[in-house]
Amino acid sequence: MTNIAIIGLGIMGLPMAKNLVKAGYDVTGYNRSQGPIDALVEAGGHGASSVADAVKDADVVITMVPDSPDVAGVVRGEDGVFANAKAGALWIDNSSIRPDVAKELAEEAVAAGFGVVDAPVSGGEQGAIDAVLSIMVGGSPDDFAKAEPVLNAIGKTIVHVGPAGAGQTVKAANQLIVAVNIQALAEAVVFLEAYGVDTDAALKVLGGGLAGSKVLDQKGQKMLNRDFAPGFRLALHNKDLGIVTAAARQAGISVPLGSAVAQLVTSLVARGDGGLDHSGLFKLTNELSGRD
Known part of the structure; x- marks a missing residue:
């Protein structure tokens, strides 16, 4: 053994x-x-x-x-x-x-x-x-x-x-994709709620098309329920996005969407929301739109 x-x-x-x-x-x-x-x-x-x-x-x-x-x-x-x-x-x-x-x-x-x-x-x-x-x-x-x-x-x-370090490089790319997807989903949910759409039905049909993703499957309902119990904390995603932006700068490449989402995540952590699940990006997006 x-x-x-x-x-x-x-x-x-x-x-x-x-x-x-x-x-x-x-x-x-x-x-x-x-x-x-x-x-x-x-x-x-x-x-x-x-x-x-x-x-x-x-x-x-x-x-x-x-x-x-x-x-x-x-x-x-x-x-x-x-x-x-x-x-x-x-x-x-x-x-x-x-x-x-x-x-x-x-x-x-x-x-x-x-x-x-x-x-x-x-x-x-x-x-x-x-x-x-x-x-x-x-x-x-x-x-x-x-x-x-x-x-x-x-x-x-x-x-x-x-070779050594490659796993972490791919993980950084993973965290970039996940963060941008969560932010896009948060904006979509705020958009749907603003128009009074049946959000459960909307996420169901969106999940069956090209907009479907594991992020939508795992985080959509959390946003609808305002349930931000941590599965992956914003504080950790903030750390990961710091790795992404620093590595991108070192490589001389531009990550405009990733950099924007990194700032939103940093804002949430700075105000004390770092212990929330990273789907908590919805909270700030909702507030920026003047909604509860």
Whole structure:
């Protein structure tokens, strides 16, 4: 039985860990708060008291934490993965971070004797629960081959997209597409409501045509219900759009729609709405139109 350590048991990490248990892996989890650790233990996994404790016997180490500094903090240092995991272990980073940081940390991992892939995920909380995440993987072909069986336990579409950092680059593109789609959907719902249209019927027919999308399927009803309980928090999408705009600037390309939506998301976060689901873009769009 492969021993897997997973660091970060948040909205995404905990259901991923549970699915790894269901797949037959021996899973040990660590999280800064105790509640998710207890939930993993109840599901058949094990809890750890620190990163070092979690990874000491692991064949595979998975990190699922919010941002680039968090990943670096988990893998570096005396208590980190590199100092405490056994030689030859495979590190899978499912976090969404800057491509340049992913590449830098991958080089450090290889120098320390580990296999490594950057494998950010898309699909939100429900995708993690249902084990149908889309996973874009950067790294060597050999390390991808080692990671693929593990990733198959948490995702449905697993694609090797290139060398170290490539997974994070594709994830940035994913977040650009998702953000622009959510904003377009928010504007459409405000438009429909302004004209008193039966919005349930309207979204149903729109979903069956070219305007149909997973964003419409998953976020349309949330907007109609004003239900912004987080599946993916605006604060995290704000971080991701910062990665997009910075990387676009570095590459010398223009992302006008992405930049505009990035400013709207930043505005929501700045006023205290960062804990809402990213469908909360609807709130600001509605307010800009003078509607409740």
